[in-house]
Structure formats: C-alpha cells, structure tokens
Amino acid sequence: MHFELIEKREVLSALVAKDFKARYKDKALGRLWSLADPLVMVIIFTIVFEHIFKMGQPYFPIFMLLGLTPFRFFTNSVNGASLSAIENAQLVKKVSFPRIILPLASVLSHMRHFFIELTLVAALFVYFTGAFKLTINLLWLPVLFAIHFICIIGVALCVSALNVRYRDTQYMLNSVIQILYWMTPIFYSFSIVPPKFAKALMLNPMVGVVEGYRAVLLGGVAPSSTLMIAGAIVSVVILVIGIIVFKKYEKIFADYL
Amino acid sequence: MSEQNTTPAAQMQAPDADALTHEAERVERQTAIKNAPVVIDARGVGKRYEMHRHRSMLLQDTAKIAFSKVEKNYFWALRDVNFQIRKGESVALIGPNGAGKSTLLSLIAKTVCPTEGKIDVRGRVSALLELGAGFHPYFTGRENIFINGIVMGLTRAQIEARMPEIIAFSELEPFIDEPIQNYSSGMLARLGFSVAASVDPEILIVDEALSVGDAAFQEKSFQKIQEFKQQGCTILFVTHSLDLVTKFCDRALLIAQGQVLESGPSEEICESYKVRMEAGTLQGARSPHETVLMPFWKRAVAMGVLAAGLGVVVATGIHFVLGNTAGMEKPAAAKRFEQGQKASP
Numbered sequence A: 001m002h003f004e005l006i007e008k009r010e011v012l013s014a015l016v017a018k019d020f021k022a023r024y025k026d027k028a029l030g031r032l033w034s035l036a037d038p039l040v041m042v043i044i045f046t047i048v049f050e051h052i053f054k055m056g057q058p059y060f061p062i063f064m065l066l067g068l069t070p071f072r073f074f075t076n077s078v079n080g081a082s083l084s085a086i087e088n089a090q091l092v093k094k095v096s097f098p099r100i101i102l103p104l105a106s107v108l109s110h111m112r113h114f115f116i117e118l119t120l121v122a123a124l125f126v127y128f129t130g131a132f133k134l135t136i137n138l139l140w141l142p143v144l145f146a147i148h149f150i151c152i153i154g155v156a157l158c159v160s161a162l163n164v165r166y167r168d169t170q171y172m173l174n175s176v177i178q179i180l181y182w183m184t185p186i187f188y189s190f191s192i193v194p195p196k197f198a199k200a201l202m203l204n205p206m207v208g209v210v211e212g213y214r215a216v217l218l219g220g221v222a223p224s225s226t227l228m229i230a231g232a233i234v235s236v237v238i239l240v241i242g243i244i245v246f247k248k249y250e251k252i253f254a255d256y257l
Numbered sequence B: 001m002s003e004q005n006t007t008p009a010a011q012m013q014a015p016d017a018d019a020l021t022h023e024a025e026r027v028e029r030q031t032a033i034k035n036a037p038v039v040i041d042a043r044g045v046g047k048r049y050e051m052h053r054h055r056s057m058l059l060q061d062t063a064k065i066a067f068s069k070v071e072k073n074y075f076w077a078l079r080d081v082n083f084q085i086r087k088g089e090s091v092a093l094i095g096p097n098g099a100g101k102s103t104l105l106s107l108i109a110k111t112v113c114p115t116e117g118k119i120d121v122r123g124r125v126s127a128l129l130e131l132g133a134g135f136h137p138y139f140t141g142r143e144n145i146f147i148n149g150i151v152m153g154l155t156r157a158q159i160e161a162r163m164p165e166i167i168a169f170s171e172l173e174p175f176i177d178e179p180i181q182n183y184s185s186g187m188l189a190r191l192g193f194s195v196a197a198s199v200d201p202e203i204l205i206v207d208e209a210l211s212v213g214d215a216a217f218q219e220k221s222f223q224k225i226q227e228f229k230q231q232g233c234t235i236l237f238v239t240h241s242l243d244l245v246t247k248f249c250d251r252a253l254l255i256a257q258g259q260v261l262e263s264g265p266s267e268e269i270c271e272s273y274k275v276r277m278e279a280g281t282l283q284g285a286r287s288p289h290e291t292v293l294m295p296f297w298k299r300a301v302a303m304g305v306l307a308a309g310l311g312v313v314v315a316t317g318i319h320f321v322l323g324n325t326a327g328m329e330k331p332a333a334a335k336r337f338e339q340g341q342k343a344s345p
C-alpha cells in the first residue's frame, strides 16, 4: 500500500489542489472568508476576557490564536476527512486507486491552510511584541508538529472510513469536537486547570500540542515534557487505531457509496 | 454504398470476395487470440452485498441489535464465476437487468473487492463504468479531465500534452470551462469516453456509457474502439444492443442471476439469449438470500448497554426526586431548588 502511495503521489497532490480549490469555489472572497472566521472569534474573546473579565493574560490575541489555529487545523482536517470519501464518491466508484489518498488529501490541503494562518499569526506576533524570540527551543517546533500531525491523521483515517459505513459518524464527530473545544486550552492556559482534571485533560493530545506551541513561540522556553510525551503516546495509539479501522473498511468503500 | 459505380459482374463478385477476406481475417484473429496470454483470469469469484443495511450506530440500532434475531441479510450479486479472457479479445457481457454485469466489470476494474475467489488482471485498465465516469460536479470539464487523467495513471505533463486532443475528440470546446453540473448526460458521456480513450489502455472496459451519446458520437467512439482492437487492446463491453455485440465482439458471456450461463462466439450466444428471453426463462437478480443470525454476544452487549442506560436514567431520577431519603447526599441543584422554594412565600 505504501509503495503504491509513493507511485501515486501525483494523484495525491492533484486531489490536495482540488480539495483546496473546492473549498473556496463558491465563495465570493475566496479564502479570505476562512481567515475572517478566527479573527472574529479572537476579537470577541479579547473583548470578553481582557476588557470584561480582566484576565490579564499578556498578548491575549496571540495567546488565543496560538491555541485556535492548531485546533482549527485539527477540526477542519478531521471534518474534511470524514466527508472525503463521500464527496469523491464518483471517483471511488469508477477508478481504482489507494483509498488512503482521500483522507490524506483532505488533511494535506488543510495543512496548507494552517501554514498560511500561521504566517499571519507570526506577522501579528511581531506587530504586538516587536520581535521574535529566536531561541534554540524553536527546534521543538518540528517535534510538536509531528505529534499534531500524527494525531490528526489517526483521527482522519478513522472517521473517513467509519463515515462511509455509518453515516452518522460525522454528526457524532461534531459533538465530540464541541467537547474537545472546551477541553483544549484555547482561551485559557493549562496552568489554571485544577490538578483533579489536569490528568484527564492530558489524554487529549491537542493539550500538549497547543501548550507546546505557546511555550516555544510565546515564552521562548522548552515545552513541558510530561504533556508532550503524553500527547505523543496518545497520538500514536490513535494512529494505530486509525490504520486498523481504515484497513478494515477500505475494501468496501465502493459498496456503500 | 458504392455499388452504383461497379459493373454487374463486379457486383456479383464483390460480396463473395469480401466475405472471403472477412472470413480469412476472422480465422487469423481467432488463432492469434488462441495463442495470446491470459490477461483476465477469474476463479470462483463471488460478490456479496448487504441488503436493507442500516447505516447508523445510534441508540435505535442498539435496540435493534438487542431484540432482532437476524444480524444481516446478504445477497449474492455474483457467485462461482469462472472465465478467462486472452489478450486482444473483445468480449461482450450480455444479460438481463440486475444480472451482475456492472458488478463484474467493477471487479475487473478493481473498484470493488470480491467477497470470495480471485480475479487476476494483467495490464493497464481504463474503465468507463456506467454513465458519467468519475466526475466532480462543481469542476469544469477541463479540471475533470485533469483529475481523471491523473487518477487513471497519466502524469501531469502527459495530460497537458493530450488535453487539446481530448477536448477535440469530445467536441466540447465551447463548454470545456463550464462546471460539468451544467452538462447534459450525452455531454458527460462524451467527456468520459474521451478521457478513457486517452490513457493508452491495455484493457478497455465500456459499460453502456455510450448509449446516451448521439449517433455521430457513437459512430466515432466505435471507430476508436475498433482502432484499439486492431492495436491488440483487450475490450470488455456491456450493452443491451445485440447488433453491436455481433458486430464488434469475438465472444460473448451470457450472465444471469450472478452466474456465467454460457460463453462462446457472439452470434451463437446472442441467438441463445434471444431464445431464452422469449421463453421467459431468464431472470435478472439472483433471488436466494443469505441471513446471518445475530451472535449471542452482540445481543448480550446491546442488552447490557440498554440496561445500563436505563439504570442511569432511573437512578438519576430517584436521586433527584427522593433526595437524601435514599441515604445519599442531596445534590446541590436539589438543595438550591428547595432553598428557592422556602425563600418564596
């Protein structure tokens, strides 16, 4: 399967481009829309938390964007992957190609978007704080991104295959994402979580990822190793489950579309 | 025809000479095919589909699992199918609706996996499976050609080089940059065939797709298929037009109820198909179903889940209604509620 994937990388990149394009096809302002969405959220949350509750988090908009952007990469990829086989049903039913390309293309196309958003966050960062903290700890970024990516691919494989067989997967997924949204330190910091809940929260790999990005980019320090190791272990477990589930269902994709 | 210009004598001779050369060509072709390698080999192939399948995992299904005796109903769309096709052969699959022809073609195109048996296919397959052929409605004709070409195994550069040729063949230039959701079904068939024909197939599969094309395009497509045939391409063809079968195909497989009933020269098989149809002895889909009983453990688990769910609901209810009379600490909400009651006159 993996050999085939290397052979078919042209298919993958064509589907990534197609997915990226399809998302903005019907929208007048194209991809500007998808940038407006997080910006509106950040503005509202900044008003609420900084000016009404007076939480006193330094650089709150950046702080929040560093949580929101990686989380949106997660939710958008996973949502996109859950629909990837259904949206490409015509292709699945009529041409034979490694099915794993479908969720992968969806994730990679959102990864492209994530990098665009990150660049904008970096620009805002410089605007707010004046300069980057260029420390050796920036080398942790690839490690954090790897955990982030593995977690996303694992969930994406799982839901894309399950949704072909059980169409309510995407609705359940929406509920789960709602819960995860509050269980990820997006507009709060992990340090304010009472120790009673902290352990349970660590099962969510996005906690380690978001806190890691913040530590490295905002604080200029190394990420917490406990959070990172917990995130890495859970992500790998999710990936293994995802591969098993995908293998089980990929053979019957065309039967159920 | 051009008979008007020929002398009566030539007129008498021409058909005979024609028939002779045709016969000679036919024999030559048949011996060539007999010695050619096998490119499609089906051994004991079967495909089973689930019937009235449920597609959700929610509570309603937990109840279904807990209380129904049957887990699944299966239906065999194909069963015990054995045949071989040699390189360069052109073979028609004929049979009534629901016989399993399209299913068999999807198995050969490897978009569907067989439930049992093995099917070996050697060579690059280009499949035009039923109407439309792998197209995304919001994208333009050009973008669809691109994606399809890539998925069928062409490289980016190859598609770009062939693009003008593909568009010219489809005769869709004025609409090629329109989203294909605005195409007519015949236009889609044109697009589909043009792409399928552009990938240098070694095995070409055509499933009824051409029937919606107009006469001119059908003629053009068959000429193209004829060209492929001459180049030694293996062709598999599903159609309900028996004239086309006798005209184009060396061999035909008669399929009904998920099985290959007969295989042989196309004229013979078409005759036999007509006779059987008139006698009314052919049925499309296979009727016998297979049911799988719900395994005991699944029912046990589902009952457990239902019981647990019920238990939680009842326990919460008791907890709230009876408060600490049951020896439990009164929940905060209940206390607040009581306090509110006391406070208000």
Ligand SMILES: Nc1ncnc2c1ncn2[C@@H]1O[C@H](COP(=O)(O)OP(=O)(O)OP(=O)(O)O)[C@@H](O)[C@H]1O
Pocket: A254, A255, A256, B049, B050, B077, B095, B096, B097, B098, B099, B100, B101, B102, B103, B104, B285, B286
């Ligand atoms: N995805 C599927 N799920 C369930 N049943 C299916 C599926 N695809 C096909 N079938 C069933 O398999 C049987 C064979 O279908 P198939 O499409 O192969 O028939 P066909 O010979 O091509 O008929 P036609 O001449 O109408 O095109 C039919 O009874 C059909 O209902």
Ligand SMILES: [Mg+2]
Pocket: B101, B102, B103, B207
């Ligand atoms: Mg059919």
